[in-house]
Amino acid sequence: MKRCFCVISRFIYISAERNKGASLVSNVSRYYSGSAAAKTRSDLRWEESKSSDSQKWSRLEHKGPYFAPEYDPLPDNVPFYYDGRLLKLSPATEEIATFYAKMLDHEYTSKEVFQNNFFTDWREEMTDEERKLIKTLSKCDFSHMHKYFVEKSEERKNMTKEEKQVLKEESSRLMEEYGFCVLDGHREKIGNFKLEPPGLFRGRGEHPKMGKLKKRIQPEHVTINCSQDSKIPEAPAGHRWKRVQHDNTVTWLASWLENIHGRPKYIMLNPSSKLKGEKDWQKYETARQLKVCVNAIRKQYKRDWTSREMKSRQRGVAIYFIDKLALRAGNEKDEESADTVGCCSLRVEHISLHRRLDGLEHVVEFDFLGKDSIRYYNKVPVEKQVFKNLKLFIKHKDPEDDLFDRITTINLNKALNECMPGLTAKVFRTFNASTTLQDQLNKLTTEDMTVEEKILSYNRANRAVAILCNHQRAAPKTFEKSMQILQEKIQKKKEQIEEAKKELKEAKKAHKDAPSDKSKKLVEKKEKLVQRLCEQLKKLQLQETDREENKVIALGTSKLNYLDPRITVAWCKKHNVPIEKIYNKTQRDKFTWAIHMTDENFQF
DNA sequence: GGTGTGACTTGTACCAACTGCC
DNA sequence: GGCAGTTGGTACAAGTCACACC
Known part of the structure; x- marks a missing residue:
């Protein structure tokens, strides 16, 4: 197996080098070949080189993120009742209540998980007095709040042309002020300069955290990334940033930890930017390199189907699925997220084997939830050896056991990388x-x-x-x-x-x-x-x-x-x-x- | 080799803006 | 001009994968 991978690697290395040598030069010259007139200042960016692969920029300046507006309390004529009794909520408690009230039209607010998560998080933010009083969600009457927001939404829709124009101008002003950065002397559009406002986390599919409170992001949560010699963005009055760093090996401008999963989120550039464009181009070039060696890789994974080693067999079948069906890699997931799978995380219960189905032989029936809980359902005739292997893989296993128990996305990608530098499971999808x-x-x-x-x-x-x-x-x-x-x-x-x-x-x-x-x-x-x-x-x-x-x-x-x-x-x-x-x-x-x-x- | 973390890409839903028709 | 239907942009969730650390 390894020897064979080496042979393929050498073959690919030659092709890749050949490509690489020609790539940047021909890329840039081809870039101009279409239209000399189109050679503007912004086009020239593509000719600039960086001092190393890991360095993403030399100079980066921006205004920092735009924060969500502060909470504007409800007018007094919008009541909230608990168990039939009128209650005046504290602003923090009321704000969270409005998140829920705005969502009442959605079917998911009726789900138990959503309600429990919301209610738990809401009670945590209540004053002691409120917490003592508000003990059951079903006794809360959000209907007046809901009605208020429906009316507000109608009002917005019915605004006059002039009123809409004022909003548009305000939005343009914000975009002008916060929506651009200067990267290596070029003005670049930012992708998401507005920080996510607080609200209730929805998630996709049957997400165990649906309904949890997404807290308001404060400047003290935000790390700023910019160059040392740039004008450092100012934190809003009375606040300061969590940190200001000058790391030019990353492309993000600001980051914070979201409280639902504790994972970082970023403010990054718009896809039209040079940085993103180059990355995109590289992605397609890698996929084109795969074209050169895909036949050798296919031969190899077919050989693996009869390997003595179970791990190799499983890897061979998994790569075959990734190649033939464009399945995602399928990283392992924690318990705290929706139950979705990809290739490597498929379980026995996700496939059915049919020796004969609809006039076809050796049919695998896939039925699972993939990314975003989108159902993948497919009946695919496969090679006899794949069918045999699958029977072997599921033997003595329970439905909830892993189909590919000997491999992970990490070692699968490692093997692919040995075939071709830069090759991973997702390159097959692009290719x-x-x-x-x-x-x-x-x-x-x-x-x-x-x-x-x-x-x-x-x-x-x-x-x-x-x-x-x-x-x-x-x-x-x-x-x-x-x-x-x-x-x-x-x-x-x-x-x-x-x-x-x-x-x-x-x-x-x-x-x-x-x-x-x-x-x-x-x-x-x-x-x-x-x-x-x-x-x-x-x-x-x-x-x-x-x-x-x-x-x-x-x-x-x-x-x-x-x-x-x-x-x-x-x-x-x-x-x-x-x-x-x-x-x-x-x-x-x-x-x-x-x-x-x-x-x-x-x-x- | 396993695990956690960080950086980045990929993905769908939703809603506002636009378009074309009456 | 008003309306309904369509499209595009935004929001933000959910993936992949590299790398550090043990």
Whole structure:
């Protein structure tokens, strides 16, 4: 096994070095090759080099985070009743009560875990007097608070244009003041300059901590990261920062510990920034390197299926799943989070083995909750040896036992890294997603298509990737209704076409009976009308297909995180599809690097 | 080799802003 | 101009993975 990995490693090392040598130079030159005029000051950033890989910047200056506004107590006419008795809550207690009251419309507030967590945390923040009094959540009447917030929300919606303009200007001012930093002399947009306001933690799926109080972040909780010679951000009046540090090996501007899990959170740059863009580009380059050696890796993991060592067999099957099904690595999780799994953390209960199913042999049926508690359900025919191994792995195990009990994501990634420097489980997802997009685009696009048809093809290719990566979304609430409206439009258009055709026929007849310039013009006019209506119908039908196929599939995640944007840019250029039809403004900003450096011949 | 921590990416839901239709 | 439907941006949760430490 190890020997084989070494052979592969050497082979890859040569390819990687070859790539690396050419990469930065060709990257930058390709970046400019598209448009000399586009070479602006901000573009030049890409030519700058850092003194080492770990150093992320030389100079960093920013204003620090923007804090959530202080709590504004409820007006006196919004009562709170406990057990039928009117109570005036202390501001801190009232604030937490409002978090709950605002959520009453959501189904999860009725869950026992949510209620228990909320009530426990709420009582901790109460005054002694309040705590003595308020002992049962069901006796609390939040309905007046709830009504107040519904009304407030309505008021906001009904604001005049001028009032909305004032808010917009205030928001722009904040963005201008806090939303940018200066990194190595360039003004860069910050991703999340506003600190998260206090509230109740929701979590996704059956999260054991749902309903817990997310406490207000104070300056004393925040660490600032900036360069020593920069103007250090000032803490709000009467406060001071937890710490000010000058660590240029990290990219974050500020951090704090969130109180729910005790994990750090960060203020970081926007995806359009140079720092993020370079990282993104590197990610896709690593995935392209995998393309060079994936055949050797596949041969190796197939050999591992018959290894004498159980660990190797399990690793071989796990990498096969990661490669074939684009499963996530599946790190171990603590008890304090929702019960979700990935490849390495799959349990026996998550798979069913069928020697024969739906006319196929050796079918594995997967059914588990993955990231964000999204269900992964798939029936996959696998190689006979994989099937045999799985039977072996589950032998004498209970449903709740680990399927792959001899491996972890750490040693799996270690083995992958020996195959190819920088290779980890998630690289397979990027690689398979981008490869799928490229293949599908090649298959689904022909020159004779209209731009609308090409866009449908693109969305279908994008959809194939989203399905592979299991990117699901809840069907939009208005889906059925909007489909019905669209279908009515289609029906109406069909009727219009029938009518127009009839009129055309009549015009032709009239022209035949008594030809004149006027009758000729009328025929031409009717012909044009029929043609225009048919085009409109086709467009509507394409829209219908696209929307129907997209009902529960989320395309955004793969577009933003898994599909090498150069594939898209090259396809747009080759097929004369305006890039604006595929990427919106934000996406174009994020992928500026790809838009500049890619010509129509790019191949992933 | 196991565990904890930190840094960063990936992911969905929600809501405000925008768009197109009547 | 008003409204409904759609889109885009934001919020923030939940992953991955590297690294330090024992």
